[in-house]
Amino acid sequence: METIELSGTLGLIATVILTLNILLGMMLSTAYKNKSWWQRFPEKIRSININDLHNYTAYVALLFVLTHIFLIPFDPSSKFKLIDIIWPLYAPHQPNIVLLGTFSLLALIIVVITTQKFIKRKMSFRIWKNIHLISYATCILFIVHGLLMDPELKDRPTDWIDAEKLLSEICGIVLITAFAIRYKYHLSISKNK
Numbered sequence: 001m002e003t004i005e006l007s008g009t010l011g012l013i014a015t016v017i018l019t020l021n022i023l024l025g026m027m028l029s030t031a032y033k034n035k036s037w038w039q040r041f042p043e044k045i046r047s048i049n050i051n052d053l054h055n056y057t058a059y060v061a062l063l064f065v066l067t068h069i070f071l072i073p074f075d076p077s078s079k080f081k082l083i084d085i086i087w088p089l090y091a092p093h094q095p096n097i098v099l100l101g102t103f104s105l106l107a108l109i110i111v112v113i114t115t116q117k118f119i120k121r122k123m124s125f126r127i128w129k130n131i132h133l134i135s136y137a138t139c140i141l142f143i144v145h146g147l148l149m150d151p152e153l154k155d156r157p158t159d160w161i162d163a164e165k166l167l168s169e170i171c172g173i174v175l176i177t178a179f180a181i182r183y184k185y186h187l188s189i190s191k192n193k
């Protein structure tokens with residue numbers, strides 16, 4: 001497997017883990033334990049600490065994204081230098097789309113840092129929550145980034161029926177559906193206040 005292919009695979013794994021992470025976050029913010037669909041799960045699944053799983057998936061995804069990007073300059077055919085992954089405006093391929101990935105990574109780092117207990121304690125719940133809500137925008141960015149990047153860095157248009165792109169498409173559809181459900185929940189809560 002070429003280094004750039006490995007990088008792409010790690011980007012895809014990060015996409016799947018981040019999708020799972022957002023779904024877990026949405027469960028936590030919608031009092032999932034009281035829901036009938038959750039009660040129907042076997043005891044083994046219900047005993048999982050969703051809060052911990054939500055945190056761990058964020059760390060693991062961050063590790064995958066960092067490896068995804070640091071591998072790129074190691075493939076000479078990519079023509080990427082280390083500076084291009086830190087400041088991608090002059091990247092040799094699809095700089096604007098790479099930039100979307102950079103914004104996602106920055107947002108992920110900010111959310112992870114502000115969730116560390118000693119930092120979280122220093123801010124009000126509202127401020128922490130508002131920072132955390134960046135994640136909704138972040139996932140749109142990394143899905144678009146993953147869909148539009150050419151995995152071989154030949155600046156080709158997206159092959160929408162390619163297996164890897166289909167995986168990003170599925171994650172995108174899952175996230176949009178989850179956003180709609182989350183928004184409906186928000187409306188029902190506001191109406192009952």
Ligand code: HEM
Nearest residue numbers: 007008011012014015085101102104105142146149151164
């Ligand atoms: C949350 C952050 C990110 C996620 C989830 C992500 C995910 C992805 C995915 C799914 C692909 C397409 C793989 C394929 O179709 O086979 C991709 C490609 C790519 N990404 Fe990212 N990415 C992220 C951040 C970044 C950042 C920060 C950079 C660089 C600064 C970057 C640079 C690239 C490049 C150059 C490619 C094309 C080459 C390759 O496939 O490795 N990505 N990324």
